Each structure stands twice: as C-alpha cells, then as structure tokens.
Amino acid sequence: MSGVGEHSPLPRLTVPGLLALRRSRDPGAVAIDVVGGDSLTFEQWDTASTALAATLRHRGVVRGDAVGLVFANKDWTWFAVAYCGVQKAGAVAVPLHDTLPPTRLAQLLAACGAVMAITGQAGVERLIGASAMDGDDDARPDDVGQILFTSGTSGEPKGVTATHANLTTGVQTHPRRMTLAHSQRFLHAFPIGTNAAQTMLMNALSAKPSAVTLPRFTPRRFAQRLPEVGTAFLVPAMAIELLDSGALDGVELGGVHLVGSTAAPLPPAIAQRLARAFPRAAIVNYYTSTEAAPAQTSMIFDPTRPDAVGRVQPGVVRITDPAGSPLPDGEIGEVWLRSPHARRYLGDDAATGHTFQDGWVRMGDLGRLRDGYLYLADRDGDVVKSGAYKISTLEVEAALHEHPSIAEAAVVGVPHPVLGTQLAAVIVPRPTAGDLGLAAVRAFLAERLAEHQLPGGVVLLDQLPRNDAGKVLKRQLGQLFPGDTGGRQ
Template sequence: MDADAVDSVEALLTAPGAPFAVVRGEDGRLSYADGPRTLREFAETTWAFGDTPFVISENGCMTYGEFFAAACALARRFTDDESAGGYGLRPGDRAVIAMRNHPEWQVAFWAAQLAGLVAVPLNGWWTAGEFAYALDDCGPAVLVVDGERYERVRPWLDAASPRPWTLVCHEEGREVSGGRVERYADLPTPDPQLGPPDVDIDPSADATILYTSGTTGRPKGAVATHHAHMGAVTGPRYAAARAALTRGIMPGQGPAPIGLLTFPFFHVAAFTGFYAAMGVGGTIVVLRKWDTDAALAMIREHGITSFGGVPATALQLLERAKELGDELPTLTGFSTGGAAAPPGIVARLTDRYGERIEPRNGYGLTETLGGVLSNAGDEYRSWPGSVGRPAPAVEVRIADPLGEPVADGEVGELCLRGQPLIRGYWNSPDATGAAFTADGWFRTGDLAVRSEGRVSVVDRIKDLVIRGGENVHCVEVEAVLHDHPDVLEAAVVGIPHPVLGEEVAAVLRTRPGSTATPDDIRTFAAKSLAAFKVPTHVLLQHSELPRNATGKILKRQLRESLAVS
C-alpha cells in the first residue's frame, strides 16, 4: 500500500467523531477524545467477557469473570480498614508486584487499579539487593509476591519499619510467616456479585511506577498517570484497526485473538500485549519460562493466533518450526518487541509462510508505556528496517543536538510527545529535567531518521561507535551480520583503540555445526558495508548472548569479554 493510501486509512480512523480522534490540550499535547478515562474504567469493561478465557498458564485457565471477581475482592481487601480484616490502604499508596507470569500477577495489578493504588511491578529476576533498592525508593504499603520472590524480599521486609503488608502466592513449600504476611491461597473465595470498592480516581492520578532496566546504572522509577495509560491502551487498538483496513478487512471481525505472550508481565511490551487482548476479550497464553518446543506445543494445543516476543525468541521459534516442518497453521500474527528486530526476520517469515502470517514490529520504551509506533503487514515487508508510524496521540520529532528539528532523511535524536508518555521519574527531578524539554518532548536517546512519515531507528546514541571520526551505527552492522546463514544472534560494540579512538567489534552466536571463521564473517560483511564499518574483532560462540530479563543484550558485559579475549 502506497503512502497516500495509508494516509487515507489514518484519516478515516482519526477524523472528528471517529474511534481514534484526538484533541490538543492546553499543554500542547495530543490525547484521544473518547474512551475510558482511567485503568479502573477499562478493567470494569472486561466483566462483559464473562466465561471467555483470559489467562492460560501451567496452573490452568482463568476466565475474565473469575479474574474480575478476584481483582474486585483483592481491591476490597486492600482498602477495607484493618479492623474489618483489610489492609487499610488509601489511594496513592504503592502496591509492589513481583512474581513470574502467574495469573495472580494480573489480579494484583488490576486490584491496585480498582483500589486507586499505584501499582509498582518489579523485575522478577532481580537479586535481593536490586529488590531492596527499589523497595527503599518507592516505599510500598503492600507487596504481592510469589514464593521465589518472597525469599528475595524477606531480608528487606524483616528490616522494614513499619512493615508493609505482604501477600504471597505460589509459595511452593516455602515457609510463609510473620506479622502482616498472608497466603493468597487462604483468602476467602471471591464473591462475583461484589464489585470493586467505592473509590474515586482522577485521570491525572498516578497509576504505576515502572522501573527502567538499569543496564547502564541504577534503575529509575518511571511514573505514569491513568491518563497516560489510557493512551497506551488505545494505541494497540488503533494499530490493529489500521492494519486490518490496509488489508481490506473490517476491524473487529472474526473470533477474539489467542496470543502467546512471552514477555514478562512487568515489561512494557507485555502491557501492549495484554492491553490489546483485554480490549477485545482476547486470551493470553503464558509459559513458565521460554522453551521453543513448549511454545510450539502451546501454539498447537490452544490454537494460538498471534505470537509476541523479543527478536531472539522469535528467531528461535521460526528456526525450530522450520526444522520440525511445523506450518503453524493457526498463527496469523507474529510480533517482535523489547529490542531492535533485525530487518531479515520479515523475509524469513514471508519466505516460509507467505503472507498468511502478518509480521508486526514497532517501537516503545518504559517511558512510553509500550508501543507507540507500529509497522505491520505489507508496510513492514516493504520497509523492514522501519519501526513504522506513530499512534494518533503521539508526535514525533527528529532533533539535532540543540533540540532543533532536522529535515526528513537526516539522522537525529528521536523525541516523542503525547498522551502515553510518563510524567517523570519518581523522586528524581534532575533525571526528569534531563529527559524532558520545557514543552513536553521526551528525549529517547535513540538516533532515528524519518521518511514519508515512517521512522527508522538507527542506533542508541551511547551505542554509536566513532571510529577515526567516522560514525558507525551498530544496528546497521548487526542487520548485515544477521543475514549470514550461520549467525543466530549478533551484537556490535565499540572497543577502545589508541589511534582511532574506537574499533568495531562483533560478538556472534552461530548455529551448531557452523564452520564459519572470523575472516569468513568479515568477508561476508564487507560485501554490504564500507570498510570502516566491518568489524575488526569478531568473537564467535555457540552459547546465547547475555541478556537481561527483558531481552536486551548486555553490551557492557560483551565489551568486558572482548577486552580480555
């Protein structure tokens, strides 16, 4: 579809009175004109889906009706006075959630929203020390954790004064005791006739604190209001409607989607996934941990229609399906997020499955509450290096170092403004001031270029390699290396050089049985890259590249390994 046709679809969806019409507020920012105002209002709409499965996990299936009843009951327990057996919490209190992708994660998160609390989902793979830092920072009134996370937060709890309430699920034989500690399994059976507590929530109130991944330092708590989250809720719905119309399909037709969601719930890429499912009564299927064969089995067993994961798991799934001759007959959507996707992933998907499975990609950050740019279908196939176009309530500016806009086709820093943006960082006015301009533009730290409305992310500013005065964008080199038939994963970094300043280095995971040498890799790269971009150092390995829990490659660790190799 050409640019004019895409523009006409967008105009149809965003015209005054249309489902995704936007208005500009007094502060200059765009927001959606209609729809729920708070996450509480959004959660209340899911009651209508009744017996439809909401979350399917190794522990069974939880329907929307069961979910909503449990969330309402827990919200009431949060807000009831202690004299009545509750926790006595009040709007604005922080509720930490730390666990695997158990259904109870969703119950706890939405109970916090129904009660007017500020949900603080923490990275489930953090150490005890990392948990302690975030708990000290946010000052929670209640923690909802699984047994594994309970062991890690217990030292902090034992030292806390006053001690917050703690609710433990899936303790798996661990001893759970002490003051203000309860087992989720001991809570009364939820009464489906009782709704949420009577709490008035303003759209401008804080809804979440989401901690950044902290790969370059201490994580920061990104604070988002209900109004911002409603922008994040609406964005995926718009992207789905636009993708359907560009294929000539009326949005909302057909059965509700069934999605395999491999992101941890605390990650904003998962927010994009479960917000999209909840908006239409879709089902999300989760794994205890990533396992390619288990994922393929789940796709077959549950008739999964869409997959969502980081590029590493996506490539593993495609590779294993090819080995097994699995045609993935129920799959119609294939999404990647959480990290930059190599452009070649679209070609692999299309070569194997034609146009039956729609490829989807996009761009989002913790600070944008998930995806705010999207690329799908034929557009993605035609522009595989792009992250797509912005949602209606999001504006894009590509800026020079002084913050001034650059012309289309020129590289600059990607800056964003609009409804789904956080309001700032918790207890960190300096970090907030450094990230946001006076008129509300958020500096992403990513280098990008725009052409015909489409945005392509070139690199992270801090990941740019400057070799002898020449700029080398790591993403560009990684995309070429990913095209080598023996390369499964690729990461490019800069390492110090006494004369050039930096040299280009690559760490590659190759497929089992590969006989490729570093010279073979350099020769391959030289066919597509200028000589100064070809990695001087190439380290080959069969093990997976180190990643954090959200799927981002730990490049600092790779630089250290290259320094000693």
Template sequence: MSTLFPALTNPGERPALRFGDRSLTYAELGAAADALAVRCVGAGRVAVWATSSLETAVAVIAVLRAGVAAVPLNPKSGEKELGHILTDSAPTLVLAAPGDELPSPLRHLERIDVDVRGAGVDAGPDVSPGDEDPALVVYTSGTTGPPKGAVIPRRAIAATLDALADAWEWTVDDVLVHGLPLFHVHGLVLGILGPLRRGGSVRHLGRFSTEGVTRELNDGATMMFGVPTMYHRIAETLPDDPELVKSLGRARLLVSGSAALPVHDHERITSATGRRVIERYGMTETLMNTSVRADGEPRAGTVGVPLPGVELRLVEEDGTPLALYDGESVGEIQVRGPNLFTEYLNRPDATAAAFTSDGWFRTGDMAVRDPDGYVRIVGRKATDLIKSGGYKIGAGEIENALLEHPGVREAAVTGEPDPDLGERVVAWIVPTDPQSPPELGELADHVASRLAPHKRPRVVHHLSELPRNDMGKILKRSLTHD
C-alpha cells in the same frame, strides 16, 4: 469503577485469562479482583511479586481497580536491587501467590495472598481515579546507576492500548498467546492489560516454548507477542517442525519487541510460513511509540510509523531537528504525546534532564527515518552510536549484515577508541561452527559489500555466547576484551 477495563463493568462468562490449565472468565476475574481491591484502597503504592502466574494478573488488576499504583517486582532481582526499589517506592503492602517465599527485603511489609477464586464483596471499591493518577511504577534496568521508577499514569496505559488497537486492528475476538515475564511493560501492559482492555483473552505459556506456541495457535489463538530470542528459536525450529509452520500460518498477527529482530530471522519465518513478523518500538517511560500497522507494509528491519497521538522527531547532537528524512541521516529519537510517563519517582533531576524545554522526551535511541515515515532504529546513543572517520554509524545495521553471513549465529557490534578514526567498529561473533569461525577479512568484506566500506568491522572477537538480560537484550557494557 475503573474505565481501563470496560469488559469488567458488566462481566460475563467470556474467557479472560489462562495460565496453563488454570483460567478465569471475566466474571470470575471481576469477583477476584474486586475482593482484593477493597483491601488495597488507600494503600498508596502496592508491591506485586510478579511471577508468571494468574495471581500476578489478578493482583495488578485489583490494584488498578483500587485506584492506587502497582509496583511490579522482578522475582529474579538481587537483594540489593530489591532493597533499593522498596526503599524508593515505599509500598505499604505486598501481594503474592499463596506459598511464594519472599526474600528478606519484603518480609517487613504486610502481605496479602492473592486468592484467584476470591469473591464475597457486594460491590467493587468506591473510587474514581483520574487519568493522571499513577497506575504503575515500573523500574528501569539500571544500566547507568540504580534503577529509576518510572511513574506511569492511567492516561498513558489507555492511550497506548487504544493506539495499538487502531494499528493492529485488535478486537474483542482476538486471543493472545505469549510467554513473557510480567514485571515490565511488554509482558504486563501489552500482554495482560492489552487483551483485557479490548475484552478479549490472553493465554500465558508460563515459560515460552515452540510447543506451547504451536498448541495455542492451533487452538484458536490469533496473536503472538515475543522478543527476538523467542522468534530466533522459532526460526531455528521451523525447518524440522511442520506443525509449528502450520500454526504460525494461522496467526493473524505476530509481533516482536523489546529489541530489534534480525532481518535474517524475519526472512526465515516469512519464507517458511508466509506470515510476516511486525515490530513495534517503545520503552518503559513512553510505553509504545511506533509500530508497523496491520494494514501497512510489514517492512523488515523497521519499527513502522508513529502511533496515533504520538509525535516523533529525530534530532542532531545539538538538539536541532533533522530537516530531511532520507533513510540515511541518523538522529536521536524524541517523542511527545499522551503515552508518556509522569516522572521518575523521587528524581526531579533525572525527570528534568529527560525532557527538552518544549516537552519532548529524549529516548537515547538513534534512528533513521524513511521519507514515508517508517522508522529504523540503529541503536542506543550511549552504546550503539559509533563515530568513525567522520561518519555516524549505527551498530544495528552492521549487526543485521553480519547475521546474513552463514558463519555467524549471533552478533553484536560496539565501538572502541582508535587514534586515527576516533572509534573503530568492533564485532562480537558467536560462530555457527566454533571449530571454523569466520575471520576478520571475510566478515569485513561481507559488511562492506552490503553497506559501505566505512561500516566494516576492524576487529572481531569470537565468543561462545553473548551476554543477555531476561528480555533477551544484549548487554553491551559486558562486552570487554582483556
């Protein structure tokens, strides 16, 4: 019996999962998962058609109970990407909700329809998986080539969820609400497996809406997980929605992740509700690395301090660790700890390149660290580190400054070659009023007065919207100007 979910060992009638008007108690979840798990034992890797549904949650729990690895599939993946993932991971089964139509790359696999009311087995599967055995193979977004399958062991899931329980004071009494997709770490590991490891419950909205958030927080939910686009919608809605204000004020914990939440949205939510959104930092390969703690200072614009068991350092370009954490010096984040993945599936070259010789994982994220340990992400090494006039500049802090301008609704910052500076700062702006967008001089002065003159944008492009992925992350490689 899996020790990932102690509450399923002797399940009772406590609520476990709710998706819309469909729900399962721990006893019902245990029965359904065990009935499915016995069919998955020895299957190697099992694909899960990861819609935002009760069936997906039951399927993943069943695969973990069977001691094999689940491969969550994004239902929005194109056939080429899906074909690559299936060839690479070579699952022997696919689990899906009854009635779901699967695309052609999946049709050669044996399919099992997930029965969330399944029962009829006397006992769960007789397996004893080890801590290092694979639990999930989660595919990265593939921004620099075909997606890579990060093999996440059971040890990493347990370590991350227990560290978050410590940081967030997460208990059996917490009820989580979220509307995140279930094919990635945030929505699946934190949002579904997290509550179930604690013995608490989760209510999934199906699709995110401020009305759904209001309803669930007013009906006893204590925590909410979201991405910045969701909190931005909340911030925009709050002035005209007193019920939403009241419901957020009842929440014990509001958590944002997957990308940086602009300081402007932090401030609007806190001003309206008295509640602060806290941020955490993780990635597919490492699960969670840092978080603002429930008992710590909720400092807007930071991702808090390293979680228990996680080592974190910032390094120079040559790999030398920064000697001083002064809140200004930029370095690449490297991490080490029980939260890390095992390997990239079938990619020993990529796995070796991802780690230093002494076992630190190279995240590719750039940050500064305050003397008291708080970490502030300034961007990705590949797209957000701008070297201009001898300075290393993080795009994230410029974006936050731009978002404080009343004429800016959305902002992204990139660098482009400059014969004099090396690179110049380029701002991509969605104006509040498209008929009267703020001009370059005004925005440059605005940034220079808040940060430093060398961080001001030298070029501004006005857009109707910024390109984003399913998680709301801005796709900076798509920002080009003819």
C-alpha cells in the same frame, strides 16, 4: 443510540474502569489463560480484585501508596488480580519478577517506597481470604497507577511512573473497534515486570482475543500453541531461537495472522525468515520504550523498506538536533515520540525534564524520517566514534545476521590506540557453523559494508547476555575486548 467511541470522543478511563467494562460485556469470557496453569474470566478478575482492594484498605493502604507485585510467569492470573486490586484501592502497582536477586528486589522496592509487597498466588489468596467487605474502585484517571522499572541496559534501572490516563491512552472501547479483532487468542511469553508484559496485560483487558501465556519461553512449547492462536508476540531473541530450533517443522501456522516483535530492533534478515515461516501472517515491528508507552510506531515488514521501523502519522514522531530543534527529512538526529499524558521518572526531576518535554518523549535513539517512514540509526549511547566516522552498530549487526553461520550477533565499541574506538563483534554461531574467524567475518562484511564498518575483533559465545526484556547487555560485551582489538579473535 451510538456506542462509546463510535461518534463521540473516548472518556478518560482507568485500568479498573476497563476491567469493569469488560465484565459488563463478557463476564464469562476468558481474559488470561496460562498454559498448564490457571485461567481467569473477566468476572473472576473483577470480583477477586475488588476483594483484594478491600483488604488492602483495611490494612492501611491509602491513595498513592506503592505496592510491589512479585510474581513468576506461572502466576500471571494472580498477578493480574493483584495489579487491578492495588489500583482499585487507589494505590500504585509495581510489577517485579520473582527471579530478581533478593538484594536487587529490596533495592527496587525501597526506591519506589513500597509499603508492602504481594508475592505469588499464596499472597493473593491470603489477601482475598481476609476480605470482609466490598471494595469500591478509587482509581482516578490522573492518579499514578503503575511504576515500572527500566531495563537498565545503559545504567541503573529507573522507576517510570504512569497515570491511568497514560495506561489507557488510545484504548478502543467500542466492541466493533477492539484491537486484534482478527484473533480469538493471542500468545506471548514475556516476563512479568517488563514493558512488553505490561502491554500484554493491557491487551488482555482491552483487545478482543484472550491472552495465552507460557510460564517460560521454550521454542517447542511456544510452537505447540501456535495452531490455536491468531496472533503471536515475540522479542527478536525469541524469534531467532524459535526459527533456529526446528520447532516450527510440521506445525500448522495458517491460522496465525500477525506476528509482532517488540522490545528491541528486529534485524531485517530475521524479519524475512519470519515472513517465510508464517506465510499468511503480517510481520509487525513495534517501536516504543518504557518511558514512551503506550505511544509507539508499528510497521508491517516490507522487503522494499527492510530497515524501516514504522510508518509515521503527522505529529507522532519528530527528529531533532541535540538542542531539540527539528531537522529536515533525511537528516539523522534524536528521535522523539508524541505521548499524551506522558510518564515521568520517579524522584528524578532532572532526568524527567530531559526526557519528557511538552507531551514528547526523547527515545535515546538516533534516526531519520524519509518518505513518511522512521529509520533508526542506533541507540545514542551505542553509536561508535571511530577515527573520523560515526558508525551505527545496528547496521553492522543487521549485516552479520545475513551470514548463514551466525545465529546472533552484537557489535560494540572498544578502545583502540590510534582510532580511539574500534568496532568489535560478539557472535553466537549456529551448530553447523563454518569459519567465523576475524578474517572470514571481515571478508563477508566487506561485500556489504564500508571499510570503517568492519570489526577489528571477534569473540564467539554460546549465547549473548540479555536482561528479562530480551535486550543485549552490551556493557558486559565490551569487557571481552580489553585494550587494543587488533587481530583479536
């Protein structure tokens, strides 16, 4: 008798349904292991979340209610229990990190209409301890199971709703087809409340290896765990810090077969350094967004196509003009990803209609298709119009990352009295950095870029401002360059 997914289409699943399936197959297997903290088996996860669901129902939580989940990374196992427990009650999980300022946390809970918030290990234990009955699984595929807030790099965070059908799209349930099958454990340190962290939670439920997570990312602690894992996930900022720290020196990395980068574009120079540091690993760049997930493209780093972010299957990506009409290969336009059971913005029909259309998601990026590969030009709002030119900040940033004295770099557009807008660069120098003045930076870039792509101003910082997802807050950087940038340093 064939198994599910071998010769028949996958059933429409729910997240608690996936958990029940894993418990039936691997009850004693560790699903999540927090370094220096707790671990969680599938049986424990299922049993505890069922008890929590029963208490929520007893306290009046009904189908469709939003429940805030406010957790620190040290409490990943308790977060996982609360997440599935809320969904088993038919309610909607709203992951939030406990480092959010109280005012912001209150705003987000109010924005999603949360009827209550569960906070940390103590909050979960109280609810489980109060359980007096068994809880059934009330989740349905078309129910909203999650609200996740966007990173807010280009404006106020938006709540994005996802159904269980969306969250489980593409999950392989047959034991011989589970993802990351080359690994027994995978490692990450993504903060709860980010899209990257939610992807790791779904990996813990559906992939073959167990999840290993750090309470906080530090290069040395991350490097210490690498000999025991087959897969490691990072954001580019973490990758840069790890490579520059020296923490990989002397660490056995031969067992790492995949290093995945997500949440932000991976500069080609950093991908090349990762490939040298992990000689037996595929360096994979994942391209998605909070709105588009779980739809994504992925690309094993290829030195012959260093700027490509994904090999595209037919019907998965399209490039359009602003009106939504398809553009020919090679032309730059708006990037859309195909997303069955697409997500929606919470309480914003106008924004939903703009971003989500007929199973497609507008990514907010500009890019092009060429020979079956996707290349990004820039975020739509980050393209700098300077004089007669439209300039990609990603291209300039990639060139800056090739400089041996530059650890990190971000490029923004700032006001200019003649051109309207001009490029400016914010640079984090390495400790042994040489001359990174404006003239030296422009001379370095002049060998790689056109004249109109050279910055007119440079500022050096100890670190770039980033959100929890690791994305640079470019709006803050623009404030470093008031008025004319000519000659600024």
